[in-house]
Amino acid sequence: MQRRSFIAAVVAAAVASVPGFAFAEDFKEGVDYQKLSTPLAGGQGKLIKIFSYDCPFCFRYDIGVDPKAVPMIEKAGIKFEPRHLETKGKYGRCASEFFAMCILMDQKAGRSIEAPNSLFKKAKDAVYQAYHRKGERWTKGEDAFIGTLSAATGISAADFAKERKSAAVKSLADSWKSVYPVAKIQGIPAYVVNGKWLVMTKSIKSIDGFVALVKKLSKM
Numbered sequence: 001m002q003r004r005s006f007i008a009a010v011v012a013a014a015v016a017s018v019p020g021f022a023f024a025e026d027f028k029e030g031v032d033y034q035k036l037s038t039p040l041a042g043g044q045g046k047l048i049k050i051f052s053y054d055c056p057f058c059f060r061y062d063i064g065v066d067p068k069a070v071p072m073i074e075k076a077g078i079k080f081e082p083r084h085l086e087t088k089g090k091y092g093r094c095a096s097e098f099f100a101m102c103i104l105m106d107q108k109a110g111r112s113i114e115a116p117n118s119l120f121k122k123a124k125d126a127v128y129q130a131y132h133r134k135g136e137r138w139t140k141g142e143d144a145f146i147g148t149l150s151a152a153t154g155i156s157a158a159d160f161a162k163e164r165k166s167a168a169v170k171s172l173a174d175s176w177k178s179v180y181p182v183a184k185i186q187g188i189p190a191y192v193v194n195g196k197w198l199v200m201t202k203s204i205k206s207i208d209g210f211v212a213l214v215k216k217l218s219k220m
Helices: 002-016 056-064 066-075 092-109 119-133 142-153 157-163 167-186 207-218
Strands: 033-035 046-051 079-084 190-193 197-199
Touching (some): 056 066, 056 119, 066 079, 092 119, 092 142, 092 157, 092 167, 142 157
Parallel strands (some): 046 079
Antiparallel strands (some): 190 197
16 A cells, blocks of 8 residues: 555656646645635736745745746736735845835836846845845845845935835835735745735645646636
């Protein structure tokens, strides 16, 4: 029995790794996803990713899952929208304000936030690399943290100091505060579809399976 169980597990793992294996009808509520008691505002038609710059799992998903999954998800007409969790990380609020500023600038310029030349991507990648690859903790204070973001984006500390006080940046950064209750459910990164369906990341077995689940939830 043990040998049969082992073989079955190996076969299951091999099949799960085959592109396109996961079928929408196989997904189960409570196992692969769950409904949020309080939906996230403005989430209809979107895949929202809740993340923090100092979360190692967020970083891993950012380099291992998102680059492959997001293009397929957006091709299906589902908009990808990151929302930063300011309560995690010493410079969480500062990061939220800088990311919000970059997103608004990218939108104004007509750039996708996931494009290689987007300010948001440059800022996000820079802080991820500094924190998780180089062990940077910005012990000299917030100015040093801002310096890393400024160097990556070309946005001066003085310009950021001005923009972070603007109504638009404050409003966007403040709107992300609503993600905190969702982040508490299973940790981050947390992916939410249509503002109300939380993907159970522990059940993600493949990129294609993740994409199939998001597509299913987007129609619910």
